Amino acid sequence: MTVSEKILARASGRDRVSPGDVVLARVDKVMVHDVGGPGVVEVFKELEQKGLKVERLFDPDRVIAIEDHFVPPPDQKSAQNLKVLEGFVRRFGINKYYRYGLGQYGVCHVITYEERLVLPGEVYVGTDSHTTTTGALGSFAVGMGHTDVAYVLMYGRIWFRVPETMLFRLEGTLRDRVMAKDVILKILKDIGADGATYKAMQFSGDGVRSMPIEERLTLTNMSVEAGAKNGIIEPDEKILDYFGGGISPVYGDEDASYSETYSYDLQSVEPMVAKPYSPANGVEARELEGTPIDKAYIGSCTGGKYYDLVKAAEVLKGRRVKVRLEVIPATQGVYRKALDSGLLKIFLDAGAMVGPPTCGACLGGHMGVLAEGEVAISSTNRNFPGRMGHRGSKVYLASPATVAASAVTGYITDPRDLKA
Amino acid sequence: MKLRGFAHKFGDNIDTDEIIPGPYLKEQDPRKLAEHAMEGADPEFVKKVRPGDFIVAGRNFGCGSSREHAPLALRYSGVKAVLALSFARIFYRNSVDGGHLLPVEIGIDAYEGIGDGDELELDLDEGLVKDLTTGKGYRVKPIPELVRRIIEAGGLFSLKPEELL
Numbered sequence: 219m220t221v222s223e224k225i226l227a228r229a230s231g232r233d234r235v236s237p238g239d240v241v242l243a244r245v246d247k248v249m250v251h252d253v254g255g256p257g258v259v260e261v262f263k264e265l266e267q268k269g270l271k272v273e274r275l276f277d278p279d280r281v282i283a284i285e286d287h288f289v290p291p292p293d294q295k296s297a298q299n300l301k302v303l304e305g306f307v308r309r310f311g312i313n314k315y316y317r318y319g320l321g322q323y324g325v326c327h328v329i330t331y332e333e334r335l336v337l338p339g340e341v342y343v344g345t346d347s348h349t350t351t352t353g354a355l356g357s358f359a360v361g362m363g364h365t366d367v368a369y370v371l372m373y374g375r376i377w378f379r380v381p382e383t384m385l386f387r388l389e390g391t392l393r394d395r396v397m398a399k400d401v402i403l404k405i406l407k408d409i410g411a412d413g414a415t416y417k418a419m420q421f422s423g424d425g426v427r428s429m430p431i432e433e434r435l436t437l438t439n440m441s442v443e444a445g446a447k448n449g450i451i452e453p454d455e456k457i458l459d460y461f462g463g464g465i466s467p468v469y470g471d472e473d474a475s476y477s478e479t480y481s482y483d484l485q486s487v488e489p490m491v492a493k494p495y496s497p498a499n500g501v502e503a504r505e506l507e508g509t510p511i512d513k514a515y516i517g518s519c520t521g522g523k524y525y526d527l528v529k530a531a532e533v534l535k536g537r538r539v540k541v542r543l544e545v546i547p548a549t550q551g552v553y554r555k556a557l558d559s560g561l562l563k564i565f566l567d568a569g570a571m572v573g574p575p576t577c578g579a580c581l582g583g584h585m586g587v588l589a590e591g592e593v594a595i596s597s598t599n600r601n602f603p604g605r606m607g608h609r610g611s612k613v614y615l616a617s618p619a620t621v622a623a624s625a626v627t628g629y630i631t632d633p634r635d636l637k638a
Numbered sequence: 639m640k641l642r643g644f645a646h647k648f649g650d651n652i653d654t655d656e657i658i659p660g661p662y663l664k665e666q667d668p669r670k671l672a673e674h675a676m677e678g679a680d681p682e683f684v685k686k687v688r689p690g691d692f693i694v695a696g697r698n699f700g701c702g703s704s705r706e707h708a709p710l711a712l713r714y715s716g717v718k719a720v721l722a723l724s725f726a727r728i729f730y731r732n733s734v735d736g737g738h739l740l741p742v743e744i745g746i747d748a749y750e751g752i753g754d755g756d757e758l759e760l761d762l763d764e765g766l767v768k769d770l771t772t773g774k775g776y777r778v779k780p781i782p783e784l785v786r787r788i789i790e791a792g793g794l795f796s797l798k799p800e801e802l803l
């Protein structure tokens with residue numbers, strides 16, 4: 219069995235599962251945010267109208283509540299949703315609760331990583347498609363809608379169809395200024411926007427081991443952009459050290475079978491850019507060199523982690539931007555580190571705006587949405603029509619290094635061309 | 639189970655941002671969501687759709703975010719079923735578990751044969767979709783057993799965990 223199969227077997231109390239089996243699995247951790255949480259509340263309300271009172275959650279200690287999409291609230295509706303989420307948290311006695319203006323908070327997938335909320339080997343579901351991100355730490359992490367999450371909150375169990383696993387072997391190391399984002403954009407280009415539908419995407423090999431954990435998170439984050447059910451990486455030393463004991467990691471068997479196996483030599487990966495309107499529309503950044511942009515955005519669960527800011531700052535140090543650059547650290551934790559290590563100064567000196575942690579413009583919500591006809595380069599994960607603002611705007615997806623380099627020149631730029 | 643309605647045709651990779659754009663995620667009232675259904679793909683859709691209608695789409699319908707607002711908005715706009723070459727998994731699951739609408743996989747023959755605005759009759763027991771406008775019939779892919787049970791029960795909450803397997 220693969221690692222995903224083994225986790226599902228363990229969670230459903232079976233010795234063996236095979237792809238295609240439908241299992242009823244115990245869920246270890248559940249996450250709701252300020253968009254999904256109020257949806258769950260609606261589901262519970264409906265149940266109560268039908269006479270089914272929800273007295274308690276299956277285990278409030280396994281529930282995580284996070285404010286991230288519309289914070290700070292840009293309007294009254296968003297403020298109301300935060301209140302609804304708060305009411306839910308209080309009513310059911312949830313104590314893992316991350317709120318803006320009260321210490322640590324920010325984009326959910328970076329919070330679960332920084333706070334070590336989901337352990338290797340666990341089954342984790344959340345009201346967000348990029349819940350797959352957390353699989354980089356060795357969990358079976360799946361995004362769901364609010365009905366499914368409400369069901370898990372009530373029963374602690376839910377059905378899964380055991381996915382086939384696609385294996386991506388990454389060998390070698392990335393060259394300077396090439397990032398995990400470039401690797402996943404290349405993979406998406408190769409397999410397409412539905413290339414992994416219903417399947418698990420597993421990443422392995424020296425290439426993965428050589429990456430910092432935060433880079434691995436980018437791989438599993440964007441697995442959902444190929445339609446994957448989950449993205450996963452088996453724990454290595456770095457992960458074991460990160461959790462520091464008290465965990466029971468799960469590994470696949472030697473003879474596990476994979477539906478497909480792909481190999482990539484990281485040495486040969488070039489900076490990539492995904493053109494509008496699909497994350498699978500990748501081309502090498504150099505092919506688009508000279509494409510003018512109106513704005514550059516560094517942020518989100520994909521490209522607003524601390525390592526992402528470090529790599530952007532390396533490019534920006536001592537330079538000034540020619541087009542607007544927005545830098546949105548993914549969490550308060552990232553923000554603080556960037557302050558302490560001097561990265562914020564580099565961004566401000568370059569002329570960038572640094573904003574508070576939020577999903578914000580990543581989903582076209584608030585704080586820097588695009589006008590009709592505007593073109594952005596962004597370290598986020600989706601460039602669907604209207605994703606970051608007007609339906610007639612355009613988003614190019616790239617690594618934080620490429621976004622930073624492009625902000626400096628005003629057009630799409632391979633970050634290696636800015637050297638010296 | 640037999641359903642009858644008119645077809646609204648769309649292409650491949652219709653994503654959830656097109657089905658219900660991000661800014662509306664603040665909205666919890668499904669009737670308000672429905673006022674913006676498919677806005678990102680066809681701003682005129684809500685003016686055209688009638689209760690009981692079908693969406694007919696290409697590959698990977700509903701890709702992108704896990705927002706259940708997407709099938710919810712379609713449901714309250716009147717859409718009863720989506721017939722597509724394939725679905726993104728979260729959209730598929732949300733449609734079924736939320737009891738919102740029927741996701742049905744069709745073949746390329748049906749996708750190419752059915753025209754925008756054609757009147758359709760979907761017969762799940764026979765596994766057929768009939769184009770009443772052209773008189774042609776097409777096979778649809780069988781619906782998995784568990785999915786069918788959840789749909790017949792009216793959504794996931796109608797079944798206890800033990801009843802799922």
Ligand code: SF4
Binds near residue numbers: 286520581599
């Ligand atoms: S940062 Fe963007 S992609 Fe990530 S959870 Fe927030 S809205 Fe979704």
